[in-house]
Amino acid sequence: MTTAPHLTTPRRSRLEPTQAFPPINRGRLDTLQVNLTYRCNQACVHCHVNAGPTRTESMEATTLALIPEVLAARGLRCLDLTGGAPELHPQFRELVREARALGVEVIDRCNLTILQEPDQEDLAAFLAEQGVTVVASLPCYLQDNVERQRGSGVFQRSISGLRQLNALGYGHPGSGRELNLVYNPQGAALPPEQGPLEADYRRVLAADHGVVFNQLYALANMPVQRFAAVLRAQGELESYLELLRRSHRDDNLTQVMCRQLISVDWQGFLYDCDFNQQLGLDAGGRQRSHLRDLLGRDPAGDPIQVAEHCFGCTAGSGSSCGGALAA
Ligand code: SF4
Numbered sequence: 250m251t252t253a254p255h256l257t258t259p260r261r262s263r264l265e266p267t268q269a270f271p272p273i274n275r276g277r278l279d280t281l282q283v284n285l286t287y288r289c290n291q292a293c294v295h296c297h298v299n300a301g302p303t304r305t306e307s308m309e310a311t312t313l314a315l316i317p318e319v320l321a322a323r324g325l326r327c328l329d330l331t332g333g334a335p336e337l338h339p340q341f342r343e344l345v346r347e348a349r350a351l352g353v354e355v356i357d358r359c360n361l362t363i364l365q366e367p368d369q370e371d372l373a374a375f376l377a378e379q380g381v382t383v384v385a386s387l388p389c390y391l392q393d394n395v396e397r398q399r400g401s402g403v404f405q406r407s408i409s410g411l412r413q414l415n416a417l418g419y420g421h422p423g424s425g426r427e428l429n430l431v432y433n434p435q436g437a438a439l440p441p442e443q444g445p446l447e448a449d450y451r452r453v454l455a456a457d458h459g460v461v462f463n464q465l466y467a468l469a470n471m472p473v474q475r476f477a478a479v480l481r482a483q484g485e486l487e488s489y490l491e492l493l494r495r496s497h498r499d500d501n502l503t504q505v506m507c508r509q510l511i512s513v514d515w516q517g518f519l520y521d522c523d524f525n526q527q528l529g530l531d532a533g534g535r536q537r538s539h540l541r542d543l544l545g546r547d548p549a550g551d552p553i554q555v556a557e558h559c560f561g562c563t564a565g566s567g568s569s570c571g572g573a574l575a576a
């Protein structure tokens with residue numbers, strides 16, 4: 250592993266439980282992660298966005314028009330679309346087409362059940378036609394565990410969505426249509442090791458459901474928003490934070506996602522990551538900055554606004570929107 254030039258205090262040992270999260274700075278910006286809407290067809294227990302069917306926050310057309318301009322101006326590699334259910338934004342498809350025309354990889358963070366919603370019957374075919382990478386939540390390969398987190402009926406609808414994507418080539422090696430699944434633990438525990446878990450997913454989903462996929466991303470639950478409220482109500486928040494702090498590994502600091510990614514909220518304001526967005530922690534802890542500011546300014550080298558929840562990214566094998574950092 251190389252030593253990142255952006256770490257102000259590189260360390261080798263684990264932190265003592267009482268120490269604060271170490272200061273870190275941005276590297277080269279690679280990915281724009283945009284939260285298009287907080288509206289979602291689901292309302293999952295662990296949702297760090299508090300998304301749901303009644304949320305009305307949605308990016309305006311003038312803000313959305315800045316996205317392709319910023320992708321081009323900064324020479325970015327990837328546009329990562331999230332929400333809520335990003336596909337519910339009325340300009341989702343238009344934006345995907347524009348980004349793909351620029352040669353930018355587009356990731357759709359898809360909850361799978363959206364593929365079964367009325368008016369979305371052609372969504373899977375659209376994603377395939379545009380070569381969009383699908384990253385789909387499936388917090389377990391067992392029905393009970395999925396439905397405890399995501400609601401009744403969600404497992405079978407998710408499997409139907411996966412089969413629909415598989416039928417279009419998604420998840421088949423060499424097809425060029427990438428389908429990655431996201432695992433997160435049921436409660437206040439760290440995710441198990443990603444490699445063996447991926448092997449289990451692959452075996453069970455193929456045998457029981459005829460489903461294939463490319464990679465599994467094992468993510469830690471972040472102690473923010475709805476998940477933090479659930480832990481607090483159960484008296485488990487402090488012990489979970491302590492677990493994250495105790496499990497911190499300095500090696501993970503070189504790869505935390507905020508070093509290459511910047512998060513944009515539905516109003517166009519910038520944050521170091523989606524979690525900071527939910528906590529209202531502005532990018533770099535500086536004066537509020539906006540998507541339009543990226544047209545004329547490269548944020549490389551900026552300080553990242555870190556806080557206690559950041560241990561969720563560096564605990565154990567590490568966690569990012571691309572899975573375990575150690576992997
Ligand atoms: S976790 Fe995903 S699918 Fe569930 S409510 Fe939040 S945005 Fe929607």
Ligand code: SF4
Nearest residue numbers: 505507521522559562
């Ligand atoms: S929570 Fe956000 S700011 Fe903190 S380390 Fe993780 S990605 Fe970076």
